[in-house]
Amino acid sequence: MDLLAQAALNGAPPEELESLPLPGDFLAAHLRASDAESLIGAADKDVRRTIHVGRVPMPEPAPDEVVVAVMASSINYNTVWSAMFEPISTFSTLRRYARQGRYAARHDLPYQVVGSDAAGVVVRAGAGVRHWRPGDHVVVSPAYVDDQDPGSHADGMMGEHLRAWGYETNFGGLAHYTVVRASQLVAKPPHLTWEEAASITLCAGTAYRMLVSDHGARIRQGDVVLVWGATGGLGAFGVQLVRNGGGIAVGVVSSDAKARILREQGCDVVIDRRDIGMGDNADSGTDAAELGRRLGRIIRAEIGEDPRVVFDYVGRATFGTSVHVVRRGGIVVTCGSSTGYQHTYDNRYLWMNLKRVIGSHIANLQEQGECIRLFNQGGLVPVLSSVFPLEQVAEAARLVQENRHVGKVGVRCLAPCDGMGVTDPVARERIGVDRITAWRRYAMAPAMTGTGQ
Structure with missing residues (x-):
């Protein structure tokens, strides 16, 4: 050094x-x-x-x-x-x-x-x-x-x-x-x-712009928000932001181990994508509308309504399903695309139901500052x-x-x-060391496979 x-x-x-x-x-x-x-x-x-x-x-x-x-x-x-x-x-x-x-x-x-x-x-x-x-x-x-x-x-x-x-x-x-x-x-x-x-900074700031900012979905109290890849870096912060804002987080994951983690972290509804027929590669070949119908039935059975917002950074494997499952007038907010950039969807479900797609990228400095403020308060960890x-x-x-x-x-x-x-151990104790370090116990946990989620 x-x-x-x-x-x-x-x-x-x-x-x-x-x-x-x-x-x-x-x-x-x-x-x-x-x-x-x-x-x-x-x-x-x-x-x-x-x-x-x-x-x-x-x-x-x-x-x-x-x-x-x-x-x-x-x-x-x-x-x-x-x-x-x-x-x-x-x-x-x-x-x-x-x-x-x-x-x-x-x-x-x-x-x-x-x-x-x-x-x-x-x-x-x-x-x-x-x-x-x-x-x-x-x-x-x-x-x-x-x-x-x-x-x-x-x-x-x-x-x-x-x-x-x-x-x-x-x-x-x-x-x-x-x-x-x-x-x-x-x-x-x-x-x-x-x-x-x-x-x-990258993942939490990106999730903040996607969900909270005026440039994103502007989530509200009571919003049902579907989060794909909910134990990934982006998805895990997305779940926190939804719950902090008074919304209902529906997290989709790819394994039993990830489902357990998400439940331990307080996600309101946890869905294993294999239960709707999306295989280990997150791309089953099943029609996206059919996957959307299966997913929608599970969400309505748990909550009683369809999601107003879908948080999608997975991309090709999930985007068509996102457009289908979001409610009339709802929003699909997207970035990244870890399973591929070429997205396909049935436009009838978008235009005839007045849905919107919002593309989002990183966060401006004001949004980043507001996001860091939530960490300082202990609202995000x-x-x-x-x-x-x-x-x-x-x-x-x-x-x-x-x-x-x-x-x-x-x-x-x-x-x-x-x-x-x-440099502020008092704040660390106030917010809770166990909360701040909770994800460390999941390091390289077994059975974590599943592309992009």
Whole structure:
């Protein structure tokens, strides 16, 4: 560990952090452009073949950027996509971004540092940064917003040049250091450990925008909300948000073990998708309308009405069923698509029943701040199930690729062990250590198979 990282870990004051030089290189999980064609035609596109851990050069920070010493990060499905070079190689995205010139040109490299979550300590702040200084404890939002884009000023997610940091940009969070825009930072919840804090921004922020925000479904008290993949990172936060808002959460899972977890976590109604005829691959070939009728019968028997909102990040395997099962005038809100991007559905059920589909992506900074506020209040808690050291990040990504996990899979970067980073132990006790760490007992539980859910 270099001197700057050691000082950040030890809580050094701003003056000391500023006096220590940035290292010339650092340890990072990265992809190589030379591997981009290595998985073509492979029956198993094993991400362990393409995720490398090694030293990369420190980039020059721009005036509106900060350098963060990353204490912890986590695995998201976009890292799996990147490492599979699907649906396209992210190196092509980096090349397009670099055409803007100036600091954007830094991102076009023969390697890409990946990762779209991080918690750590600011160690450098550019001359244009106003609200952050070295020593601040932060979490990083994955929304890489262009503040000179007119669309961004109505909603940061609507700018033409919006990118997902660590997926559509270089210098992501699965590393000892990351370089991010100051507009990506939110103060770290002081009652959470580094690895807990690093597991919340992408998934919880995305779920908040999908369900709570004015840009999403705007759930209300009493809303019945169907959540596909309800023990995944997105789904587990979705269930929490529905229940916090006075709604009724209906969670769909893929195994007995996941159903047990969901019941233990207080989901109102739990449905195993095998009970409606969706097999282990989440794509039974059965007509989506028929699956919707089966699912609807179960929900009505339990609750007495159809869902007003369906939360769907699974994609191809579930989307047609989502459109069918949501009630007249209801909303299907979608992002991601872990089982495939090409969705099919019977449009009659959409147009004749006045249903709506809302596409959603990450969260703007205001939404991210409101979401973190819920963690600070204790209304939301992490769903972190397991933590790997950075040197084993490829194994962690493989776990997610094969859907052998629940909740979020964390990665320790500079933090030498779990449990560090708590600066408000009183709040931690008030909210409840058992609540905050509840998902840790589910780490790599058996019988967790089932694509995308």
